[in-house]
Amino acid sequence: QQQVKQSPQSLIVQKGGISIINCAYENTAFDYFPWYQQFPGKGPALLIAIRPDVSEKKEGRFTISFNKSAKQFSLHIMDSQPGDSATYFCAASPSTGGGADGLTFGKGTHLIIQP
């Protein structure tokens, strides 16, 4: 059972455009939603993360929008640049209370920004 569904699988955006990647989750216990960026041959790197007490978080050109009732969250990359070309993963994790919960990742979106 895939607990975090990510779309689209691949995305091509013109330089300067807005890239939008969507994720939906099933587990209502999830309360931490990070986005990771991964370049070929590298490990994932945290871009931005949100918790359910806010509906939007912005850091530079990156914005997360969160809809708790719909159990959906999305990443918006404004003014997309060729250097943003990478694979993006959404992820989710529940509260641990001292427990042991790793991140559940989506399957990834391969983003290409065309110059």
Added chain:
Amino acid sequence: GAGVSQSPRYKVAKRGQDVALRCDPISGHVSLFWYQQALGQGPEFLTYFQNEAQLDKSGLPSDRFFAERPEGSVSTLKIQRTQQEDSAVYLCASSLEGGGNTEAFFGQGTRLTVV
């Protein structure tokens, strides 16, 4: 070191061989996670340590997989009698605090190829 370090970067093993993958987390980080990333997929959780205690090993695919972190710092993931389906990138991540819902820093991974 400044980041999470994994070694070796690449490992080719003959089917049936045992392998050991090493992870040096960021100094002082309490939590350590292992993930398996198949080609074109998102990382999948394998196991979690809080200091030296292995609190969750629910993601380990079989009893051929074993992980340890004896002194609460360096961790080793061991795979016995490797099979072709074990071919993947093995990622290690660490975070400063306990639990899975805090910022995790990933290493570059070890690419294991079983032939």
